[in-house]
Amino acid sequence: MPNSNAKFHRGGREASRRELVSRSLQSAQHCLEEHDFGTAYAHYLLVLNLAPELKTSVKETFQFTLFKWAEELDSLARIQDLFNCYEQALELYPNDEVICNSMGEHLFRMGFRDEAAGYFHKAVKLNPDFADARENFYRVANWLVERWHFIMLNDAKRNLTYLKAIENAVHSGCSSVLDIGTGTGILSMFAKKAGASCVYACELSKTMYELACDVVAANNMEREIKLLHLKSLDIEIPKHIPERVSLVVTETVDAGLFGEGIVESLIHAWEHLLLQPKPKNQEVSARDYGRVIPASATVFGMAVECKEIRRHHRVGMREVAGVCLSNSVQFFSPTYAFAGSEDTVEPYTTEKLSRIPGGYIPLTEPCQVMTVDFNDLQELKSLATRKPWKLSLPVTGGGILDAIVVWFVLQLDDEHALSTSPSEETCWEQAVYPVQGLPDYSVKTGDTVMMEVCCQDCYLKIQKISSLTSECGMDFSDRDNTLSLGNEAELCNALAGLQTTSKQAGSSQVCVLESTEIALLNDVPYHECFKAAMSKVLLSLNPSKDLQSMDVDGHGSGINLQENQNKGSLDEAPDPLYILDVSEGFSILPIIAGKLGPVRAYSSVEKEQHQAALNIISEANHFPKETLEFWLSHLEEESVVLQRPKSDKLWSIIILDVIETSGLIQQEVMEKAAISRCLLHSGGKIFPQYVLVYGMLVESESLLLESAVQGTEPTLGFNIAPFINQFKVPVRVYLDLSTLPCVPLSKPAELLRLDLMNPLLNSPSREVKVQICKSGRVTAIPFWYHIHLDEDHTLNTSDESSHWKQAAVVLDEPIPVQVGDELVLDVQHHKSNISITVKR
Numbered sequence: 001m002p003n004s005n006a007k008f009h010r011g012g013r014e015a016s017r018r019e020l021v022s023r024s025l026q027s028a029q030h031c032l033e034e035h036d037f038g039t040a041y042a043h044y045l046l047v048l049n050l051a052p053e054l055k056t057s058v059k060e061t062f063q064f065t066l067f068k069w070a071e072e073l074d075s076l077a078r079i080q081d082l083f084n085c086y087e088q089a090l091e092l093y094p095n096d097e098v099i100c101n102s103m104g105e106h107l108f109r110m111g112f113r114d115e116a117a118g119y120f121h122k123a124v125k126l127n128p129d130f131a132d133a134r135e136n137f138y139r140v141a142n143w144l145v146e147r148w149h150f151i152m153l154n155d156a157k158r159n160l161t162y163l164k165a166i167e168n169a170v171h172s173g174c175s176s177v178l179d180i181g182t183g184t185g186i187l188s189m190f191a192k193k194a195g196a197s198c199v200y201a202c203e204l205s206k207t208m209y210e211l212a213c214d215v216v217a218a219n220n221m222e223r224e225i226k227l228l229h230l231k232s233l234d235i236e237i238p239k240h241i242p243e244r245v246s247l248v249v250t251e252t253v254d255a256g257l258f259g260e261g262i263v264e265s266l267i268h269a270w271e272h273l274l275l276q277p278k279p280k281n282q283e284v285s286a287r288d289y290g291r292v293i294p295a296s297a298t299v300f301g302m303a304v305e306c307k308e309i310r311r312h313h314r315v316g317m318r319e320v321a322g323v324c325l326s327n328s329v330q331f332f333s334p335t336y337a338f339a340g341s342e343d344t345v346e347p348y349t350t351e352k353l354s355r356i357p358g359g360y361i362p363l364t365e366p367c368q369v370m371t372v373d374f375n376d377l378q379e380l381k382s383l384a385t386r387k388p389w390k391l392s393l394p395v396t397g398g399g400i401l402d403a404i405v406v407w408f409v410l411q412l413d414d415e416h417a418l419s420t421s422p423s424e425e426t427c428w429e430q431a432v433y434p435v436q437g438l439p440d441y442s443v444k445t446g447d448t449v450m451m452e453v454c455c456q457d458c459y460l461k462i463q464k465i466s467s468l469t470s471e472c473g474m475d476f477s478d479r480d481n482t483l484s485l486g487n488e489a490e491l492c493n494a495l496a497g498l499q500t501t502s503k504q505a506g507s508s509q510v511c512v513l514e515s516t517e518i519a520l521l522n523d524v525p526y527h528e529c530f531k532a533a534m535s536k537v538l539l540s541l542n543p544s545k546d547l548q549s550m551d552v553d554g555h556g557s558g559i560n561l562q563e564n565q566n567k568g569s570l571d572e573a574p575d576p577l578y579i580l581d582v583s584e585g586f587s588i589l590p591i592i593a594g595k596l597g598p599v600r601a602y603s604s605v606e607k608e609q610h611q612a613a614l615n616i617i618s619e620a621n622h623f624p625k626e627t628l629e630f631w632l633s634h635l636e637e638e639s640v641v642l643q644r645p646k647s648d649k650l651w652s653i654i655i656l657d658v659i660e661t662s663g664l665i666q667q668e669v670m671e672k673a674a675i676s677r678c679l680l681h682s683g684g685k686i687f688p689q690y691v692l693v694y695g696m697l698v699e700s701e702s703l704l705l706e707s708a709v710q711g712t713e714p715t716l717g718f719n720i721a722p723f724i725n726q727f728k729v730p731v732r733v734y735l736d737l738s739t740l741p742c743v744p745l746s747k748p749a750e751l752l753r754l755d756l757m758n759p760l761l762n763s764p765s766r767e768v769k770v771q772i773c774k775s776g777r778v779t780a781i782p783f784w785y786h787i788h789l790d791e792d793h794t795l796n797t798s799d800e801s802s803h804w805k806q807a808a809v810v811l812d813e814p815i816p817v818q819v820g821d822e823l824v825l826d827v828q829h830h831k832s833n834i835s836i837t838v839k840r
Contacts, residue, residue, distance in 0.1 A: 021051045025058075028065070037069040041085065048092050055092065056253075062089075063098055070106065070836055075821070082106060090462075097126040101133040108136070113143045114206040122566040125477030131830045139321060144207040145727035147706060148427070149183060153724065154705040155427040156714040158418055162833040163190045163716060165293050165412035166249060170194035173287030174247035178273060180232045181252040185212035185722050188225045191249060200241050202228040207727075214723045216794040235273060237506040244275045249293045253486035255350040255420070256431035256460050257297055257372075257408050263380055264294060264458060270377040277375055292374045296411045299369040299460065300421070301391070305399035306360040309351070313403075313434035313524045314441075321527035321592050326620035329613045330508045333515050336436040347461045349515065350429040353405060355739040357800070360422075363401060363443060364393040369453060370460075388454035388463075395467075398444035404451060404462050407429040433462045468724045479744055511613035517586045519803035526803065530687065531592050533789035534653060537685050538577055538596050541652055576600045578645040578681075580631060582672075583657040586610050591617055593653070594627040604641060642675040650681040656756065658691055659785055661799060662733040663790045663807030663833045665691075665754070673756035686756045688787045688795075691751040693834065695783035697823065699776040700742035707732055707810040730812075730835070734805045737798055745778055745817060746770045751827045752834065765828045767839070772821040779812040781836050783805055783824070809836045 024043045031040035044062045048055060066089050073082040082809045086103045093099055104119030114820040117140045123133035152158060170177070170191060175198065177191040182201035191199045195555050203209040228240055237243060248269050252260040270277070274290035310316065318325050335347055353360055373379050407420040409429045420428035435441065443449065453465040485552060513521070520526065579593045582604045590601035591614065601728040605611055611630055618628045631641065646649060656668050675687050704710060708728040709721040749770050754763040784798040784806045797804035815838060817823065824839040 017050055021047050024050075028061075032061075032065065035068075037065055037072055040065045042071045043519075045088060045092075050115065050531050056792055057244075058344070059093070059096075062092075063096075066099065067102055070102070081179060088221060095126055097123040097133055098289065100126065101130065101136060101773045104133075104136060104140075108140055113140055116140050117144050117207055128180065131833070131835075134831045135831070138731070141727040141729050144205070145211070145646075145724065147732075149724060150709055150728070151427040151706050153184065153186070153709045153720060154337050154714045156716070157425075158427060159186065159417055159714065159716055161412060161416045162187060162249075162251070162293075163194075165416040166190045166247075166487050167194040168413055168415065169247050169291060169293060170196050172517065174291065175287070176200075176243075176245040177247045177249060178235075178241070178245045178269070179230075180225070181249040181260070181267065181400075182212050182250060183251075184724055185207055185215050185225065186715060186718060186720060187249045187251065188212075188227075189216065189219055189221055189718055190716075191247070192221055192224050196247075198245070199225045200228065201225060202232050202235060204229075204231045211723055211727075215720050218719045219721065231275070235270050237273065241273070244273060246275050246287070246290055247293065248274055248290070251294075253294075253297075253408075253410065254431075255429045256346075256348050256406060257299060258458055258460050259346060261458050262374075263372075263383055263455070266374055267380050267631065270380070277377070294410045294412045295375055296371065296474075297408050298411070299408045300366045301369045301393070301404050301406045301462070302366045303363040303395070303401055303443075304353075304360045304403055304405050305363055306356060306402045307358045308356050309360075309432060309434055310400070310402045312349075312519045313516060314436055316522050317667055320521065320524065321531040321586060322595055323527075323588055323591050323617065324620050327587075328508055328509050328616050328620070329611075330437075330519060331511050331513055331521070332436055333434060334512055335434055335519055346460050347463070348406070348431040348433050350431050351405075352429045355736065355741070357664075357736045357738050360405075361397065361399050362399055363395050363399050364449060365396055366421075367391070367393050369406065372598070383455040384456065388452045391451050391453050392468075393449040393451075395443045395445055395447040395449060399442070401435050401441045401449060401465075401467055403435055404433040404449075404465060406433065406460070406462065431460070433465070435465050435583050438467070439478055441467075443467050444470070500615055509609075509612055509616050511586075511609055513586050516803065519661075521586070521588070522803060523803040524800050525799070527588070527592060529789060529793045529795055530589055530655075531596070533793040534589075534593050535596050536790065536792070537683075538599065539591075540661060541577055541681065541683050542597070544712075577652040578602070579653045579655070580604070580642075580645070580651050581655040582631075582641055583655055584660075584666075586613075587655075588614070588617065589655055590614070590628055591621065591623070594618065594623050595621065596710045599652075600625070600629065600645070601627060602629050602645065604631050606632060629714070630754070642672060642679060643678055650684065651676075651679050652681045652684045653687060654680065654684075655687045658688055658754075658756070658787065661804055663784070663805045664731070665796070665834060666731060667832050669832050670754070670756070670759075670762075672760065677757065677759075684806045685790070687789050689757045689790055690753060690755040690761075692750055692788065693754070693783055693827075694748045694786060694787040694798075695751045695781050695809075695825075695836065696744055696748045697746040697770060697772070697778045697817075698740075698742040698744050698780050698782060698808075699778065700740060700780050700808075702741045703732055703780045703808060704814075708719075714722065731807055731809055732780075733807045735782065735808055737784070737806045738800065740808075742780070742782075742783070743774065743776055745772055745774045745776050745825075747773060749825075751783060751825065751836065752829055754829070762829075764830065765826065768825045768827055770823050771823060772817045772819055772823065775818045777816050778811065778823070778838070779814045780808045782808040782812045783834070783836070808813050811838065 024047045028040045028043035031043065044065055066085060070082050070085060071299065089099050100119045100123040104116040107119065115463055120133055120137035120140055122311040123130060123135050175196055177196045179188040179201035180189055182203045185201055188199050188201040209227065213227055214225065216222050228235065235241065241465035250262065252262045252265060254260045276290060276464055277291035298569045334345060335349060393455065407422065410418045420426055420430065422430050436598045447470050450468055451462050454461050512724045577592065579599055579601045581587055581590045585604060590603040593599055593601045603614060656669060656672055656676065657666050662667055673686055708725045711721055712719060731814045749768055751768055753761060787795040798806055826837045826839050828835045
């Protein structure tokens, strides 16, 4: 009887379980119908815990419920609850690539890039064909493992120079080594190979630390190199390392030398982690003293003329497509706008001058800006407190003063040095300090370029750049910062000839734009093309006499426009046409539209400073106040930008940003186009109406070196490539095809059409046959766009005047080809991402 009772109880429990599971499934379905995703999610958790055998059958519905509930939690800022839900879901489905990818997306949006990369990487490993996860991983890989890692590891000269300097130090008695900012761990492995008895390495980035662990283990040094997931400033003795070391090696330098924090980290190292420095001018054994590689650095500077730098940092005209840019608005790029502020903003941009479009012209000879001894603690400490000093560069060739370019020579030891000069074959870029705010940028032979130099907030700052004409005869080169002047008249003459970059006085509106936004403002064909295309649409929609006198050719007057509109108001004023510009960043297209007749133009710019600038420009062009409005101020929910202008009105033109400046297609642009088509007036248009993608086959060793580590040869036999190449991405962005070192192996070919007005013409995939016109190895497929506003007005993103850059797909393996061969390209378009593969 006891056995019978047990069976009866087990049977009863099983029946109760099945009943509870059934009721919970019904409740979950009912909650989904009511959009009560939180309760539905709780029911599914109960079901899956009680009935694991249902995992496969309810998987898709559970995923849908999880994602909807996560969106709701995100909107309510219940972040911890959101992550708890994902952790519960991953306990139930630990190998579900869709859940892993979604978890990564939430983490990435919240700024947890390291953690997001882990989930994206896992999702790709679970399903290499999962396009969403693959594209997410590529996007985050650019953040986590910056592209310069590949370039530097492929620089065999740089690696060999460091190896020899480290060998010299170790052989001279430096037996214990600390590698600060180890990255892949290559300098630590150099130290171990050289014979150091104790090697420690620290790395702050979680991704790079884990990568270094894998690299060190793969090279059989995991027991000989101690890796620390720490910032060097947080290392303590004996907690992390047992005693002070005799050698610190580091390459925590950027194009401006100090931007990676090398001064701060070396001050801390000398005070807390290194043995005392070797006394100068004394012949003693190096064994008992500390030293640093690199030992010192010399910084050089030069004034240059460069059209490409100029068009990204100075607005070069006062009128664009008939729109007057008011003198009351002063445009600056961030490097200038924050130069004198207390904000810690990188005071320079970087460029590889040897590949800059249009090249550059030196206006002065290279001049030594400063030196720094990394083995002198007092000198390092004095850098931050040192008062700014003046520097003068005699002009040796006339031209336009566009920038001060800076590079350095890194002296690793007495025998070995690395130069980042633009005239050297180097993996380094140069630091560029654009010149802005001068009334006149022209200089001639005999003039002097003046500047102020200081080291502040871990940056080398060059500011207050000015030019002094040769007629003044004034000497600024004295070291005491005093002016050697003969008399008061000479002083007045000198001051009259001095052009400084101090901000203009008066009530000018300062408008800080990103360099890409300034390049866009300088793109004349872009604005003229939009003007002509908008004129065509507006004329077709309202061919009234008011629109007949539109300022189509750019010669009309804003005053006449206002007079026409005022005159029209005496009769029956025509209904205005509505135009919405939702392009990214600062755009004057709504103002250009406002010049074309009775329209209501809406701008989607968000920054108050940008809105103020657009209002001033509108007033300068005599617009009625209602002509330009800011769309986001009309919306209750900013995330839903694409809405009707009014309950009874539709848009005549919607301007979408289709191509990023980087050369990629904007995220979710096709989804935005689908919504926009539903909001258009009959006869209204989306700009652009369609886009054609063009590409060609090239051989480019540079693109290979910039995209992946090429075997063990450049890394001097160490096995690093398989590990860091996990973070390579197939598409290189921000390219300038005009200066890219490459050999074209085919003619340009149309790869894909993206139609925003007629989606039936779109195809998610296409095969394209490309004829080889030159023998070689296909290593990459650069691509660019022809942006068709309509059939008559087209923009080419590869044009010299274009503000857009180009992109390229880099092949995993080069393909040898002969003249006359034909390759078939498989072109895929998925969620605004283009993939191009070669079919064998």
